[in-house]
Amino acid sequence: MGELISNNIYLILLLPLWIFLIIMLGRFVSVYVNKSVIWGLSLFSAMLGCIASLGLYKIFTPDMVFENTIPFIKINDFIINFGIHIDRLSLIFTSVLFIISFFVLLFSTTYMKNEKKQYRFYALINLFNFVTATFFFSPNLFQAYVCWELVGLVSYLLIGFEYSKSEKSLASKKVFIINRIGDTAFLAGIIMCSYLMYEYAPSKSLAGLELFDINTISTLVSVYSPHTLYLIICGLFIVAAMVKSAQFPFYSWLQDAMEAKLPVSALLHSSTLVALGVYLVIRIMPFLTLTPSILKFIAIIGVLTAFVCSLSASVQNHPKKALAYSTSAQFGLIFFALGILNIKVALILFVTHALIKSMLFLTLPDEKEKWNILKFILFAIGALSLAGLLFSGLCAKEILAFSLSLKGIFVLSALSFITSFYILRILIVIMKTNGIEKINSKKIETFSAFSLLFINILLYIYLRKTNSYHISIPYFSAILGMLFVLILNIRNWILKISCPLFYNGFYIDKFYMTIILWLYNKFAESLAKFDTKILGNYKPIIYVSKIGVNLIDFVETKIMNGVVSEITKSIKKLSEIDLKAQNGNIQRYNLYAFLIITIIITILSIAYLTIIINIKGVG
Numbered sequence: 001m002g003e004l005i006s007n008n009i010y011l012i013l014l015l016p017l018w019i020f021l022i023i024m025l026g027r028f029v030s031v032y033v034n035k036s037v038i039w040g041l042s043l044f045s046a047m048l049g050c051i052a053s054l055g056l057y058k059i060f061t062p063d064m065v066f067e068n069t070i071p072f073i074k075i076n077d078f079i080i081n082f083g084i085h086i087d088r089l090s091l092i093f094t095s096v097l098f099i100i101s102f103f104v105l106l107f108s109t110t111y112m113k114n115e116k117k118q119y120r121f122y123a124l125i126n127l128f129n130f131v132t133a134t135f136f137f138s139p140n141l142f143q144a145y146v147c148w149e150l151v152g153l154v155s156y157l158l159i160g161f162e163y164s165k166s167e168k169s170l171a172s173k174k175v176f177i178i179n180r181i182g183d184t185a186f187l188a189g190i191i192m193c194s195y196l197m198y199e200y201a202p203s204k205s206l207a208g209l210e211l212f213d214i215n216t217i218s219t220l221v222s223v224y225s226p227h228t229l230y231l232i233i234c235g236l237f238i239v240a241a242m243v244k245s246a247q248f249p250f251y252s253w254l255q256d257a258m259e260a261k262l263p264v265s266a267l268l269h270s271s272t273l274v275a276l277g278v279y280l281v282i283r284i285m286p287f288l289t290l291t292p293s294i295l296k297f298i299a300i301i302g303v304l305t306a307f308v309c310s311l312s313a314s315v316q317n318h319p320k321k322a323l324a325y326s327t328s329a330q331f332g333l334i335f336f337a338l339g340i341l342n343i344k345v346a347l348i349l350f351v352t353h354a355l356i357k358s359m360l361f362l363t364l365p366d367e368k369e370k371w372n373i374l375k376f377i378l379f380a381i382g383a384l385s386l387a388g389l390l391f392s393g394l395c396a397k398e399i400l401a402f403s404l405s406l407k408g409i410f411v412l413s414a415l416s417f418i419t420s421f422y423i424l425r426i427l428i429v430i431m432k433t434n435g436i437e438k439i440n441s442k443k444i445e446t447f448s449a450f451s452l453l454f455i456n457i458l459l460y461i462y463l464r465k466t467n468s469y470h471i472s473i474p475y476f477s478a479i480l481g482m483l484f485v486l487i488l489n490i491r492n493w494i495l496k497i498s499c500p501l502f503y504n505g506f507y508i509d510k511f512y513m514t515i516i517l518w519l520y521n522k523f524a525e526s527l528a529k530f531d532t533k534i535l536g537n538y539k540p541i542i543y544v545s546k547i548g549v550n551l552i553d554f555v556e557t558k559i560m561n562g563v564v565s566e567i568t569k570s571i572k573k574l575s576e577i578d579l580k581a582q583n584g585n586i587q588r589y590n591l592y593a594f595l596i597i598t599i600i601i602t603i604l605s606i607a608y609l610t611i612i613i614n615i616k617g618v619g
Contacts, residue, residue: 004194006046009052009066009084009086010084011048011052011058011237012048012052012053012094012098012133012137012471013084013130013133013134013137014050014130015044015045015048015128016045016049016126016127016129016130016133017047017126017130018600018601019041019042019045019123019126020123020124020126020127020130021600022041022597022600022601023038023041023119023126024119024123025285025502025596025600026119026597027119027120027594028056034506035118035119037222038118038119038122038547039105039109039122042105042122042125042126042142043102043105043106043109045126045129046098046101046102046105047098047102047274048508049094049097049098049101049102049129050095050098050099050102053091053094053095053098054091054095054450055090056086057088057091057095058238058274060088060091061086062086062088062526063619064087064088064512065085065086065087065212066084066085066086066087067083067084067085067086067139067212068083068084069081069082069083069085069139069210070083071083071485077204078198078204078207078494079204079205079208080140080142080208081139081140081143081208081444082139083139083143084134084137084138084139085137085138085139085140085211085212086137089142089279089282089283089347090136090137092164092347093136093275093279094133094136094137094353096275096350096351096354097129097132097133097136097272097275098129098133099353099354099455100267100270100354100358101125101128101129101272103358103362103448103451103452104263104266104267104362104448105122105123105263106444106447106448107266107444107445107448107449108121108122108125108263109261109444110442110444110445111260111262111442111445111587112263115261115315120161121158121161121261124154124157124158124161125158125267127154127531128151128154128155128158128252128267128426131147131150131151131154131217132147132151132272132276133196134147134150135147135148135151135276135279135280136213138211139210139211139212140192140208140209140210140211141190141193141209141211142208142209143259143434144189144280144283145183145186145187145207145597147274148186148240148244148373149608151212151272151273151276152176152179152183153176153527154255155176155206155268156172156173156176157172158260158264158267158268158412159171159172159175159256159257159260159264159268160172160173160331161260161264162261167259168259168260171256171258171260172259173258174253174256175253175256175257177251177342178243178253178512179243179244179253180253180366180479181239181243181250182239182240182241182242182244182250182277182542183240184242184503185236185237185239185240185243186236186237186240186280187396188236188338189233189234189236189240190209191238192232192233192236193217193221193233194207194208194209195207196220196221196224196225197217197220197221197319199211199224200220200224201217201220202223205312208242210281211283214283214284214286215286217286218284218287218290219232219290220288222290222524223349225495231291231293231294233287234284234287234288234291234294234504235294235586237280237281237284237287237296238281238288238294238297239275239341240277240280241278241280242277242281242301243277244273244274244276245274245275245276245277245278245328245331245334245335246274246275246327246328246331247277247301247302247305247328247332247335248301248304248305248308248309248328248332248507250597251308251309251325251505251508252505252508252509252512254269254274254324254325254327254328255321255324255325255505255509257273257324257427258320258321258324262361262362262364262366262509263362264364265320265323265361266358267358268360269324269327269357269358269361269543270327270353270354270355270358271371272359274327274331275350275354277331277450278331278334278335278338278350278505281298281335281338282338282343282346285338285343289341295338295339295340295341296339297339298335298336298338298339299335299338299339299340300339301332301335301339302331302333302334302335302336302337302338302339303332303336303411304332305328305329305331305335306330306332306333306336306415307329307332307414307415307418308505308506309325309326309328309329309332310325310326310415310418310419310422311418311420311427311502312325312502312503312505313325313326313329314422314497315422315497315498315499315502315503316419316422316424316426316503317429317433317495319426319429319430320361320364322422322423322426323357323361323364323426323466323511324490325422325505326354326357326386326419326423327357329415329419330349330353330357330386331353332345333349333400333412334349334350334353334417336402337349337537340403340404340408342400342403344405345396345399348396348397348399348451348463348492349369349383351392351402351459352385352392352393352456352459353386353396354394354460354483355392355452355455355456356382356385356386356392356393356456357386358452359378359379359382359449359456360379360382360383360386362445362448362449362452363375363376363378363379363382363449363570364379364430365430365434367434369434370434370435370436370437371430371431371434371435371436371437372436372437373436373437373438374446375445375446376431378449378450378453379427379430379592380427380447382453382455383423383424383426383427384424385456386419386423387416387419387420387423387424387477387478387481387482388416388420388474388475388478389420389475389479389482390417391456391457391460392456392457392460392463393395394460394461394475395460395464395467395469395615396463397412397416397474397475397478398469398471398472398474398475399463399467399469401469401472401473401474402468402469402470402472409472409473409474410473412474413473413477414477415473415474416474416478416482417477417478417481418475418481419477419478419481420477420478420480420481420482421484421485422483422484424481424485424486425485425488425494425497428485428489428494429483429494429495432494432495443577447548447575456537528570576604
């Protein structure tokens with residue numbers, strides 16, 4: 001079984017891509033694809049990813065690495081490879097990705113049942129799985145950056161799925177733009193490292209920034225660059241991770257991402273989009289261990305984010321906003337664990353948060369609907385787990401506390417109190433606002449959330465058997481936070497809690513939308529004045545610009561318009577052929593669909609076999 005999985009590991013990546021292409025190409029050529037077929041293919045892809053990732057994790061030892069690459073870009077002696085790099089770390093992240101994705105897709109089969117253009121939703125989810133898994137399996141930082149950008153692009157499309165609604169379209173654009181800060185920082189760090197390796201390293205192959213050589217690369221970069229430059233390089237990577245994982249002061253974009261559909265929020269906030277920053281920090285850890293000040297900075301940022309976002313969540317009355325702040329806060333704890341070099345605890349916190357948070361999102365009621373009693377119970381269990389009072393959430397917090405000093409335990413206890421307060425408060429707020437009904441909910445939706453709870457319990461059993469910890473002060477702090485919420489509820493003060501500073505997320509978003517926007521406008525006005533007052537009155541520039549305008553006009557009118565005209569004629573002829581083919585015969589339509597899908601799968605299968613043969617030949 002293990003050999004079968006390892007020999008077909010590329011299916012983890014290629015199957016979601018194939019399904020995306022089948023769905024989109026089928027719609028592009030106006031071929032009807034049955035919804036059940038789309039659901040089945042998507043679920044099968046995610047399930048196969050779960051089985052393969054978990055199976056490989058069981059096979060792999062802690063030091064085992066599987067890598068296959070082929071040259072993708074070659075410029076003289078500078079080579080960038082493309083392929084896969086698999087170890088236990090990448091398998092943990094990929095397993096969580098496909099587990100959450102499977103249950104989100106299962107949940108969506110009923111939640112999105114009456115949604116228009118379902119095919120686009122499922123196609124984007126499959127594309128998202130492909131680019132995210134490819135990121136986790138990237139053998140070098142160059143491929144990781146390309147996938148990093150693609151994940152941001154697909155996330156933008158998923159958040160703006162209902163692009164006809166202005167608020168959702170604006171939110172997706174805002175998320176996309178803010179994430180460009182981290183993308184630019186990531187690219188700048190890669191370019192600096194690659195340049196230093198190409199110019200000074202004994203082997204030019206190190207310029208490809210392969211993960212196999214990351215220890216050597218980090219050491220050589222620190223040797224060949226001044227300390228200040230080395231700090232800048234590390235800082236660029238950290239900024240990229242902070243933006244992607246919604247850490248202070250870049251957490252505001254995660255609130256805008258809440259405009260997405262509920263299944264999208266469950267997917268992006270639990271284990272996928274925000275997880276990329278954590279994965280990047282772990283991969284570049286050899287860089288960070290050479291500079292203790294950087295590690296201290298990561299720990300401080302994590303604690304600061306945890307406190308700021310937890311306090312902001314404490315006064316929110318909108319459940320999705322409270323959960324969004326909670327995501328940043330919980331990832332702040334993960335960054336804190338990374339800052340103190342406790343990677344094992346960081347991974348435990350990541351996995352437990354993914355399972356808990358996805359279950360919380362899938363059990364949320366719609367704004368104007370009553371809360372089903374079963375979903376209410378599941379949400380309550382998830383809330384207690386997130387607070388560190390039940391199951392894997394309890395284990396994760398206590399394992400972290402077991403490795404901390406007295407000062408660290410005090411910080412964690414304060415965070416546990418606030419976490420327990422805001423998550424149980426939002427439970428009561430939803431209960432009061434929406435009400436609870438006892439009728440049976442949609443079985444598939446309830447089953448999806450219950451399955452995540454079951455996995456949460458299994459993880460709790462596994463953590464108890466494999467880790468040493470004991471109940472400590474953070475647990476009792478969480479109980480105290482729960483009691484505080486109950487007292488406020490008895491006195492009917494639960495909805496009266498308000499603090500403008502906390503409610504507005506410490507005004508970070510308003511800072512971006514006022515100060516930063518004002519500075520940008522002033523900069524644009526300065527460039528406009530320079531363009532019109534100085535360059536616009538300089539005759540040589542005017543003469544050269546006229547030549548350029550005339551040349552562009554010629555290209556546009558004589559060449560481009562001619563090409564467009566020919567394309568139009570070709571499309572008209574194809575339309576005439578297509579019109580003749582559409583004779584109302586359903587059997588013929590099914591034949592067309594069968595032929596097109598068969599051709600696509602055949603071409604992709606040939607491509608897959610060709611890649612495998614080439615890779616084995618290179619190996």
